[in-house]
Amino acid sequence: MNVVTVDRLTMHYGRRVGVEGLNLTVPEGSMFGFLGPNGSGKTTTIRVLLGFLRPNLGEARVFELDCWSHSAKIKAEVGYLPGDLRLYPWLTCREALRLFGRVRGRDLTKAGAELSEDFGLDPDVRVRAMSRGMRQKLGLILALAHRPRLLILDEPTASLDPLMQEKLYRRMGEAVAEGRTVFLSSHTLDEVERLCSRVVILREGKVVADDTLESLRARARRMVTIQWRDAGAARQAPPPFLSILQHQPQAWRATLTGSTVELVRWSAGQAIEDLSIEQPDLTALFQAFYS
Amino acid sequence: MTGIRLAGKAAREMGLATLLISLGLCAFHVAIAFVLPFFATEMIEQFLQVNFIQQIISAFLGVDPGAELGPGLINVMEWAHPLVLVLISAYAIMAGTRTPAGEVDRGTIDVLLGLPIRRFTAYSAEAIVWSAGGLFLVGLGLVGHVIGREIAEQEYGYGATSLLLVNANLYCLFLAIAGIASFFSTLCDRRGRAVGLSVAVLLTSFFISSFSSFHVVMKQISVISVMNYYRPFRVLQGNVPPLTDIVVLFAVGTVFWIIGGIIFTRRDIRTL
Numbered sequence: 001m002n003v004v005t006v007d008r009l010t011m012h013y014g015r016r017v018g019v020e021g022l023n024l025t026v027p028e029g030s031m032f033g034f035l036g037p038n039g040s041g042k043t044t045t046i047r048v049l050l051g052f053l054r055p056n057l058g059e060a061r062v063f064e065l066d067c068w069s070h071s072a073k074i075k076a077e078v079g080y081l082p083g084d085l086r087l088y089p090w091l092t093c094r095e096a097l098r099l100f101g102r103v104r105g106r107d108l109t110k111a112g113a114e115l116s117e118d119f120g121l122d123p124d125v126r127v128r129a130m131s132r133g134m135r136q137k138l139g140l141i142l143a144l145a146h147r148p149r150l151l152i153l154d155e156p157t158a159s160l161d162p163l164m165q166e167k168l169y170r171r172m173g174e175a176v177a178e179g180r181t182v183f184l185s186s187h188t189l190d191e192v193e194r195l196c197s198r199v200v201i202l203r204e205g206k207v208v209a210d211d212t213l214e215s216l217r218a219r220a221r222r223m224v225t226i227q228w229r230d231a232g233a234a235r236q237a238p239p240p241f242l243s244i245l246q247h248q249p250q251a252w253r254a255t256l257t258g259s260t261v262e263l264v265r266w267s268a269g270q271a272i273e274d275l276s277i278e279q280p281d282l283t284a285l286f287q288a289f290y291s
Numbered sequence: 292m293t294g295i296r297l298a299g300k301a302a303r304e305m306g307l308a309t310l311l312i313s314l315g316l317c318a319f320h321v322a323i324a325f326v327l328p329f330f331a332t333e334m335i336e337q338f339l340q341v342n343f344i345q346q347i348i349s350a351f352l353g354v355d356p357g358a359e360l361g362p363g364l365i366n367v368m369e370w371a372h373p374l375v376l377v378l379i380s381a382y383a384i385m386a387g388t389r390t391p392a393g394e395v396d397r398g399t400i401d402v403l404l405g406l407p408i409r410r411f412t413a414y415s416a417e418a419i420v421w422s423a424g425g426l427f428l429v430g431l432g433l434v435g436h437v438i439g440r441e442i443a444e445q446e447y448g449y450g451a452t453s454l455l456l457v458n459a460n461l462y463c464l465f466l467a468i469a470g471i472a473s474f475f476s477t478l479c480d481r482r483g484r485a486v487g488l489s490v491a492v493l494l495t496s497f498f499i500s501s502f503s504s505f506h507v508v509m510k511q512i513s514v515i516s517v518m519n520y521y522r523p524f525r526v527l528q529g530n531v532p533p534l535t536d537i538v539v540l541f542a543v544g545t546v547f548w549i550i551g552g553i554i555f556t557r558r559d560i561r562t563l
Contacts, residue, residue, distance in 0.1 A: 013561070043562065052404060052560040076407035084562065086398030090303065102296040103406045142402075 001064075003028045003150050003181045004049065008058035011044050011205075018044035019205040021058070026183060028149075031176045033196030034185040037290050041205040042185045043083055046154055049183075050080060062150065076104065079143035083154035083185070085135060089128035093121055093138050100142055108145040115141040118167060132159040144171060151175060154185045169195060189286050201289045208289045213282075220280035221255040224263065227274035228252075239266050293408050297416035302423075305386060309424040312382050316375065316428060317435035323369045324439025366449075369436065370457055370523040376497075382428055383465045384489045386421035387472025390414055391555055392485040400560055410556045418473070418548060425465040433458050449527050457526045460533040463540035464521040468493060470544030471517070474551035480561065493517075517543060 004026035011018035019041035026032045036042050047053045048060045051071025060067040062074045087096070097112035116123050119137040127135060136159050143151060151172070157165045172182050172195060186192050192199055193213060201209040209216065224242060228234040228250045238244050241258025250273075256263055260277060267275055369375070390413060394400040403413055433454060449457075472489040479485040500518035502509040513519045520536040520543075 047560070047562075050405065052401070054557075054559060072407050072409045072412075074407075075405065078405075080401075080405040082401040082405070084398060085402070087402060088300070088304070088399055099300055100406065102299070103293055103408060105293075139402075 001028045002026060003063060004032075004183065005061045005064070006045065006049075006058070007060075009045065009048060009055050009060055010057035011041075011048060011053055011055050017041075017205040018053075019048075019202070022202075022205070022207060024200050024207065024210060026181060028181055029176060029179045030198060031172065031182045031184065031196045033192035033199035034183060034202070035187065035189070035192055035199055035286065036202035037187055040202040042187075042202055043154060044205075045202075046080075046083075046152055046183075046185060049152065050075065050078070077149040079146065079148035079151045081139045081143045081151075081153045081156050083158075085139040087127045087135060087138060089126065091127045091138075092125060093123040093141060096138065096142055097123075097145060100145070104146055106146055111147065112141055112145040115144055118171075119164065133161065133164070136160055137164065140168060140171075144175075147175075148180065150181045150183065152183045152185075155187070156184070157186075157188065157191060165191070189283055193282055201286065203290060216285060217280045217282060220282050220285040221257065222260070222280055223278040224252075224254050224256050225274075225276045225278075226252045226254070226267070226270075226272055229271040229273045233271040239263075241266075294412045294416040294419065297406075297408060297413060298419045301389070301417050301420035305389075305420055305424055308385065309382070309427060312378055313428045313431040316378050317431040317438075319372075319374055319378075320369060320432050320435030321439040321442070323372070324436045325443045327366065327369070328443055367524045367527050370461060370527070375432070375461075379425075379428065379461065379465050380468050380493055383421075383425065383468035384472045384486055384493075386417075386424060387469040388476040388482050388485040388489065389421075390417040390476065391560070392476040392479045392482040395480045395560065396482040398562075401562075404560060411552050414473075414477075414552050414555050418469075421469055422466065425462060425469065429458050429462045429465065432461075453527050453530065456532055457523045460521055460523070460526060460536055460540070463537045463544070464517065466544035467517045467520075467540040467547075468544075470546070470548040470551075474547040474554075477551040477555040477558065 002025040004024070006022055006024045009022040010020050022041070022045060024045075034042050034045070044053065045060075048055055049062055049067050051067050051074070054068050063077060065074055067074060091099070093112065093116050094109075097108045101108035101112075113123065116137075119141060121134060121137045121141065125134070127138065130138065136156075140153075140156060143153065153172075156168060160168065169191070172184070176182055182195075184192065184196060196213065198212050199209070199216065200207055211219075231249045234248070234250050234252065238252065238254065239258075239262075241256060241262050242252070242254040243257050244252055244254045246253035256277065263277070390403075391400060391410075394403055404410065436454070468489070471492055472485065475485040475488040475492075476482070479488070496516040496518045499509050499513050499516040503513035503516070503519065504510070517540060520533075520539045522533065522536065525531045526533050
């Protein structure tokens with residue numbers, strides 16, 4: 001079952017395009033990465049999913065319910081962390097859990113206390129006295145405490161220290177292991193690469209890639225470095241599956257445009273001193289998508 | 292039910308401001324009810340000889356200059372004094388513009404609407420709190436009047452019915468202003484803009500109402516002015532029950548509030 005289904009979603013802000021003809025599905029129990037540079041339409045999509053924005057065209061459904069007309073019902077099962085989190089300055093973690101628990105009709109005090117202890121957040125400090133990182137922790141606690149079926153996290157690790165990031169990753173992993181779904185919006189490749197099974201990459205409001213990380217890795221080109229035994233060998237024309245980036249007297253640095261098997265077969269007959277094939281360069285691939 | 296739970300949040304945020312403004316209004320009523328009788332009669336008799344001052348007072352009270360303005364007039368000023376109107380209006384505009392304009396402006400709307408609530412519920416929760424806050428404000432003003440009168444051991448005074456009616460009229464004026472402010476709040480992403488529009492409407496209304504006694508055109512258009520439906524002089528001196536005024540003000544507040552609610556449920560909530 002797909003927890004999120006977005007079909008031909010189009011959202012304009014006057015003349016400016018938010019998203020254009022966006023299609024995506026998020027299966028239940030998955031960790032879904034939503035990547036893109038600033039202004040690519042990630043937050044617009046999330047705001048449509050939460051019923052904050054009404055699409056100009058197309059539709060968005062969560063739990064098979066229309067996001068605009070069933071927003072309140074959907075949000076009962078959603079935990080949301082906004083990208084630009086602002087909380088009421090008078091709130092403490094304890095008060096926030098009481099207030100959110102009352103509105104959600106659930107007792108969140110126990111789960112919230114456990115989370116605040118795990119995240120190292122004093123439950124009695126007011127938001128106005130909190131640092132940015134502490135506020136982010138409180139936002140995460142409020143998003144996680146009711147154990148939602150769908151977690152929508154917009155740049156969740158912003159302003160969290162590495163230790164806290166690890167704790168959050170663990171929590172997200174646990175949620176997915178329990179069959180819940182995580183929709184992770186980020187512009188940080190590393191965390192998406194590490195956590196997500198599938199990613200959608202947006203650019204200027206349009207999907208430029210929608211695939212599993214394995215497929216993306218397969219599409220990413222590998223860097224190859226060949227150290228020749230003598231300069232004469234290095235002067236030969238490169239094979240068609242290698243695109244030379246640097247041509248030094250006794251070395252090539254190239255990208256592999258063909259298969260690894262082809263390269264290995266070809267290299268067996270060459271006067272090669274050393275050959276190294278690097279891991280697929282996802283960063284370069286993403287940068288290519290971004291630009 | 293969710294609205295009532297959410298009202299706790301609004302009450303928490305508005306409580307102190309409500310209390311301070313209400314105490315200010317109460318203190319004003321105590322002071323004016325206590326102080327005025329000692330010099331009211333002589334002062335008003337001398338003032339009313341001056342035509343210009345008579346017209347100014349008429350403008351404030353919303354009465355025809357031809358009407359009989361006697362020494363009791365000064366006591367009516369207690370409910371038509373600019374400070375009273377400013378406190379009531381300021382509180383109504385402050386409260387009415389909190390949601391959604393205030394929430395969008397301070398960026399907390401995402402957290403609020405991230406909860407499983409309908410937008411109209413969030414809007415209603417605010418209205419529950421500000422209508423109760425307005426009642427407290429007007430009520431404490433009335434308490435202040437009674438305290439001041441008791442301290443001064445005044446001989447004069449209005450009957451309980453007249454006092455209740457004039458305060459009901461004042462409360463409905465509050466509801467009308469808060470309803471208008473709520474309406475503007477749903478149209479704006481900046482609270483300052485919603486406040487500005489509400490103040491502009493209120494000042495225009497006050498201007499029309501004040502000059503309707505002197506200018507034919509103003510008199511003709513005064514029907515659209517909310518201030519035209521708050522006439523304490525007629526209630527306290529003329530013993531005319533302000534039932535029509537109460538109904539009109541209540542209807543204005545309710546209609547604007549409902550239209551605002553409909554707009555809020557249909558509009559996009561964007562990031563600033």
